[in-house]
Amino acid sequence: MHSFGYRANAVLTFAVTILAVMCTIASLSDNLNVPSPTADVKVLNINWFQKQPHGNDEVSLTLNISANLQSMFTWNTKQVFVFLAAEYETQQNSLNQVSLWDGIIPSKEHAKFWIHTTNKYRFTDQGSNLRGKEFNLTLHWHVMPKTGKMFAGKIVMPGYSLPEEYR
Ligand SMILES: *[C@@H]1O[C@H](CO)[C@@H](O)[C@H](O)[C@H]1NC(C)=O
Ligand SMILES: *[C@@H]1O[C@H](CO)[C@@H](O)[C@H](O)[C@H]1NC(C)=O
Numbered sequence: 001m002h003s004f005g006y007r008a009n010a011v012l013t014f015a016v017t018i019l020a021v022m023c024t025i026a027s028l029s030d031n032l033n034v035p036s037p038t039a040d041v042k043v044l045n046i047n048w049f050q051k052q053p054h055g056n057d058e059v060s061l062t063l064n065i066s067a068n069l070q071s072m073f074t075w076n077t078k079q080v081f082v083f084l085a086a087e088y089e090t091q092q093n094s095l096n097q098v099s100l101w102d103g104i105i106p107s108k109e110h111a112k113f114w115i116h117t118t119n120k121y122r123f124t125d126q127g128s129n130l131r132g133k134e135f136n137l138t139l140h141w142h143v144m145p146k147t148g149k150m151f152a153g154k155i156v157m158p159g160y161s162l163p164e165e166y167r
Contacts, residue, residue, distance in 0.1 A: 023147045033074050039067040039139040039155045041084065047118065049130070049167050057130035059123045059162060065101065065139075066114035072143055073108035080105040081142045086123055086160075088135035098123050100137075132164045 047060040065084060072080055083102035090096055100119040105111050125133075140154045 033071075035069075035072040035153075037067065037069045037072055037141070037153075037155065039065070039069075039157065041065050041137045041139070041157055043160060044116070046163060046167065049163060049165075051128055051166060052124070055128065057125040057128045059130060060118060061100070061123065062116070062118050063101070064114060064116050067112070067139060069105060069111040069141065070108050072141070073111055076145045076147060077108075078144045078146045079107075080111065081144065083140050085138050085140060086135045087138050087156075088129075088133050090125075090127070090129045092127070096125070096129075097138075098125075130162050131166070132162060134159075134161045136160065 042064040043061055044064055045062040047062060049059045050057070052058050063084075067082070069080060069082070081102070081104055084100050086098045086100055088096050099121050100123055101115075101117060102120065103115075105113075137157045137160055138154050139157070140152065142150055142152045144150055
């Protein structure tokens, strides 16, 4: 006859094994989900565009950000972190990335949205490179699962540009 301690241990080991198998299946089935998110951003207005006293360009934009990220949500998704970045090239750097807005999407019901907003974070260049600058708006996301690895992706929306003159 097995002692009580031995049996408790066997039950615990079994439970932990089941849990590990479930977690593996959870993250595997997550990998099988191929999300097809969509996003669209319209620059509704250039509120102002200036060279700051210390010499850096800064612009204030009003944006309409719309996205449908519902396909990213599986039963294993805890939440999704998203941020919108302006990305552009300068002589000094092949990639300048300025975060303009971010948010946390807690559930599938909230994953289809549009938001009318000015840039939440400052759109400032390290220099005076923004006049006439072409830029991309890129929606980046990080999916935080309940179990398994976090994964990230993005949608690049090219073809935006800033005015030639400060205003
Ligand atoms: C923002 O975009 C959404 C989706 O394209 C649209 O339904 C909505 O009317 C727009 N809002 C504004 C203020 O432009
Ligand atoms: C902007 O997007 C275009 C098209 O996807 C890409 O070729 C270009 O490298 C992007 N620019 C930057 C600065 O990321």
